[in-house]
Amino acid sequence: MASPPVQFEQDSPFPLLESALLNLLQRKERTWGYFQVKEQNNDHFLCIPSLPRLRISKSEKNYGYRAYWVNKKEPSITVQRKEKMILDIKKKREKKQKTYEILQYFDERENLQQQRVNGILANLIKVEIENNLPPAGVHEFQPIVVILRRDRSL
16 A cells, blocks of 8 residues: 655745655656755755755665765754554553654754755655554564754854
8 A cells, every 4th residue: 555645834924946846755756846856876956046065975774864065074863763562551552653753953043044954855854754653563663754843063
């Protein structure tokens, strides 16, 4: 059964940007309009006039995403998968709990427009992970997907 495609909110203030970010997540080129997604050497970049290019890498098997602004060495967004055992009080048995943490790094000295794009991209990644997660097994709780903001300037 195919998962539903990720879609942006109808009342979004930035529908064209979200559309381009969805193309970036899905690795589809978009060579027209203000926001373009281009492919170079098997990497996909979002090109926004007056901003550096945004590159995203995606691991197919474990929902691992990394988003980089080309002018930065460290990623702006990463996804970490964690597992822990939690006691199920009703059944008095331990169950596995998977958590997907979308870490959105920000720096007060960073461009405000880049921070805004990072926030939109983090939300789209969250929706994509939630839509593509397999159902929880018998000995598992439903996985949790959260966005965490981390200050890099400290």
